[in-house]
Amino acid sequence: MAELLQFVFSGLTVGAIYALVALGFTLIYKASDIINFAQGEFVMLGGMTTVFAMLAGVSLPLAALIAIIVTTAIGLALHRFAIEPARGASPVALIMITIGASIFLRGIAQIIFDRRFHSLPSLFGDDPIKFGGAAILPQSLVVLASAIVIVTLLWLFIDRTLLGKAVIATSANRLAARLIGVDTRRIVDLSFAVSAAIGAIAGVLITPIALTSYDVGTLLALKGFAAVMLGGLGSALGAVVGGLLIGLFEALDAGYLSSNYKDAIAFLIILIVLISIPRGLFGRAKIERV
Amino acid sequence: MKALHRFGATTVVTLLGLFIAAHQASAQIKIGAVLSVTGPASFLGDPEKRTLEIYVDEINAKGGVNGQKLQLVVYDDAGSADNARTFATRLVEEDKIVAMVGGSTTGSTLAMIPVFEDAKIPFISLAGAIQIIQPVHPWVFKTPHTDRMACEKIFADLKTRNLTTVALISGTDAFGKSMRDQCIAVAPNAGINIAIEESYGPRDSDMTPQLTNIRNKAGVLAVVNPGFGQGPAIVTRNYRQLGITLPLYQSHGVASKQFIELAGPAAEGVRLPAAALLIADKLPASDPQKPVVVNYSRTYQEKTGQAVSTFGGHAYDGLMILVQAMQRAKSADTAKVRDEIERTKGYIGTGGIVNMSPTDHMGLDLSAFHMLEIKGGDWTLVPGT
Numbered sequence: 001m002a003e004l005l006q007f008v009f010s011g012l013t014v015g016a017i018y019a020l021v022a023l024g025f026t027l028i029y030k031a032s033d034i035i036n037f038a039q040g041e042f043v044m045l046g047g048m049t050t051v052f053a054m055l056a057g058v059s060l061p062l063a064a065l066i067a068i069i070v071t072t073a074i075g076l077a078l079h080r081f082a083i084e085p086a087r088g089a090s091p092v093a094l095i096m097i098t099i100g101a102s103i104f105l106r107g108i109a110q111i112i113f114d115r116r117f118h119s120l121p122s123l124f125g126d127d128p129i130k131f132g133g134a135a136i137l138p139q140s141l142v143v144l145a146s147a148i149v150i151v152t153l154l155w156l157f158i159d160r161t162l163l164g165k166a167v168i169a170t171s172a173n174r175l176a177a178r179l180i181g182v183d184t185r186r187i188v189d190l191s192f193a194v195s196a197a198i199g200a201i202a203g204v205l206i207t208p209i210a211l212t213s214y215d216v217g218t219l220l221a222l223k224g225f226a227a228v229m230l231g232g233l234g235s236a237l238g239a240v241v242g243g244l245l246i247g248l249f250e251a252l253d254a255g256y257l258s259s260n261y262k263d264a265i266a267f268l269i270i271l272i273v274l275i276s277i278p279r280g281l282f283g284r285a286k287i288e289r290v
Numbered sequence: 291m292k293a294l295h296r297f298g299a300t301t302v303v304t305l306l307g308l309f310i311a312a313h314q315a316s317a318q319i320k321i322g323a324v325l326s327v328t329g330p331a332s333f334l335g336d337p338e339k340r341t342l343e344i345y346v347d348e349i350n351a352k353g354g355v356n357g358q359k360l361q362l363v364v365y366d367d368a369g370s371a372d373n374a375r376t377f378a379t380r381l382v383e384e385d386k387i388v389a390m391v392g393g394s395t396t397g398s399t400l401a402m403i404p405v406f407e408d409a410k411i412p413f414i415s416l417a418g419a420i421q422i423i424q425p426v427h428p429w430v431f432k433t434p435h436t437d438r439m440a441c442e443k444i445f446a447d448l449k450t451r452n453l454t455t456v457a458l459i460s461g462t463d464a465f466g467k468s469m470r471d472q473c474i475a476v477a478p479n480a481g482i483n484i485a486i487e488e489s490y491g492p493r494d495s496d497m498t499p500q501l502t503n504i505r506n507k508a509g510v511l512a513v514v515n516p517g518f519g520q521g522p523a524i525v526t527r528n529y530r531q532l533g534i535t536l537p538l539y540q541s542h543g544v545a546s547k548q549f550i551e552l553a554g555p556a557a558e559g560v561r562l563p564a565a566a567l568l569i570a571d572k573l574p575a576s577d578p579q580k581p582v583v584v585n586y587s588r589t590y591q592e593k594t595g596q597a598v599s600t601f602g603g604h605a606y607d608g609l610m611i612l613v614q615a616m617q618r619a620k621s622a623d624t625a626k627v628r629d630e631i632e633r634t635k636g637y638i639g640t641g642g643i644v645n646m647s648p649t650d651h652m653g654l655d656l657s658a659f660h661m662l663e664i665k666g667g668d669w670t671l672v673p674g675t
Contacts, residue, residue, distance in 0.1 A: 003502055006532070010498040017495060115333065117520040119552050126554065128531045135498075135531050210495030211520045211552060219493045255499030259489050260462065 002133030007255040013140040015247020019147045020202035021224030022239035024195045030234050031167045031191035037098045040221025041105040042196045045071045046203025047212035051118040068200040075196020109214040122208040139208045154236040230270050232283025318361040319622045322381035323392035329369030334394040337602030344593050355616050374398035378405040388622045391608040412628045414608040423651040431651040433607040435658045440542045441473040443563040443659040445480035453511040455483045457504040461517035463492035469516035498528045518543035523552035530556040563659040567603045567640045603640030
């Protein structure tokens with residue numbers, strides 16, 4: 001029993017990381033139908049900038065703030081200088097641009113920062129919390145709690161504010177949104193900025209557990225994307241549930257079967273879910289939203 | 291027509307190369323190097339290239355070898371074995387080198403072996419795998435210790451502590467896999483019983499499920515973790531998180547200050563085998579390697595402003611073994627140099643004391659490794675190893 005509990009704790013730890021990364025995909029997709037494959041690089045930039053700001057002598061909260069501001073600015077720049085000039089292009093072409101941006105950011109990071117692995121201090125220390133014979137790090141709970149807070153804020157923003165309605169309007173029909181007075185360019189700007197900020201926050205919070213280096217983004221984006229697909233594109237709640245489920249699958253596989261098949265089995269389950277529910281667990285058809 | 295053009299161009303270039311080579315032959319000894327200076331293996335190739343350049347300059351400043359200056363020709367394979375083979379052919383056919391120091395990775399080395407075997411040019415590789423020297427190729431040597439030796443060193447330490455039933459948890463990356471295979475191969479001879487085996491992906495961020503299985507396995511007395519990169523640091527943290535108190539052994543793959551930084555207080559008490567170079571200042575004054583490793587560390591740090599790595603040390607050893615062989619041969623004749631490299635005895639390098647023979651083209655024994663224990667956030671030498 002203690003064994004199963006430990007596997008679940010591990011799954012929650014890893015799952016919360018995936019969930020936090022997955023949340024970053026949501027808003028950009030909601031506003032512009034683009035799946036931003038540079039999202040993993042936002043996470044990397046959040047972690048690495050904090051690490052290097054701290055090496056320069058800045059305290060952790062201030063370093064994290066700097067990292068979030070820098071990453072948000074890069075997210076805005078990505079939209080203004082790479083996505084916006086190509087706005088007439090098909091979504092596939094735009095997705096290609098984000099892949100290019102991710103390679104570019106990784107290359108720059110490797111020159112500006114370095115190629116080593118780095119860690120950050122945990123917010124509440126490294127003493128594990130013992131429960132029923134299993135142990136979980138306080139930082140894992142911080143990541144989990146942050147994911148829940150961000151989902152709530154996103155939901156409040158989208159469903160309860162006028163600006164949130166404007167995001168949905170932009171996503172549903174850009175021309176119609178503009179006709180009723182929505183500055184759609186600003187809205188997509190906003191979605192990139194907020195997604196980048198969510199990515200940076202994720203980077204700061206998961207680095208104490210998962211460590212960081214210039215190239216962590218690729219795999220995180222892949223796992224985050226899988227979580228989003230499982231949960232349903234555009235659904236913040238889906239992103240979190242999808243992330244936690246994938247984390248749990250992986251941990252149970254690693255515990256009961258072999259970690260060699262961990263990724264394969266996780267993706268197999270995703271395939272099965274997507275074949276039976278193509279929109280993902282919480283995805284809604286567009287037509288219902290309008 | 292196009293083919294004819296290409297033929298013409300190649301001939302001109304080759305003739306030009308021959309002309310330049312003939313012109314310089316009287317004054318210079320050409321040494322080739324194909325290194326992974328950029329790309330994923332640049333952490334190997336970059337310090338290797340810098341080391342070769344620093345020491346070739348130093349040797350030339352002192353008058354060269356046998357009155358002739360050394361000329362170093364370096365190509366960057368960017369981590370690709372295909373490129374390495376192309377450059378190896380170019381070194382042989384166009385640059386007309388007399389010897390080769392390099393091949394940063396096992397992959398590029400294995401790709402280049404046939405080229406140098408055919409051309410009968412001595413080739414000192416800087417890569418790790420035991421396949422490079424087993425079976426023995428007459429013209430191929432290597433300077434780094436092997437994974438197998440790291441396993442044997444760990445197992446010897448386990449044996450003296452009477453911890454003969456162990457668990458193995460390894461990364462599924464190239465380094466972790468290769469070392470795991472070697473550990474499993476040498477375990478029976480070393481009298482070690484591997485009771486349970488677990489693995490993790492090179493990018494995994496939590497290994498508590500695997501470690502829980504190890505903790506619940508009856509009879510396990512110690513845990514060995516062959517791995518590279520950030521995985522072993524996370525394993526070490528999770529180990530303490532679960533409150534496992536069995537002795538934990540890491541590999542030479544994480545023998546750097548970075549591991550202690552990443553694993554933090556959890557690294558306390560971890561043991562691992564490491565080459566003398568990393569603990570230059572910790573070695574007792576009586577250690578024969580002490581002057582060599584201290585000198586090399588100081589020179590490298592002064593010239594590059596970077597901390598030493600064992601990889602640069604492998605390049606230092608390769609160049610020095612070659613230079614000493616040419617001095618003993620009193621010539622740069624490839625066959626004579628090869629024979630003298632094979633006769634290297636008692637060469638004290640950064641990687642250990644090298645005694646080569648016709649059946650051993652590496653020449654290192656287990657004394658090349660020192661067993662370290664992490665205490666108070668720093669390395670300490672385990673007495674008697």
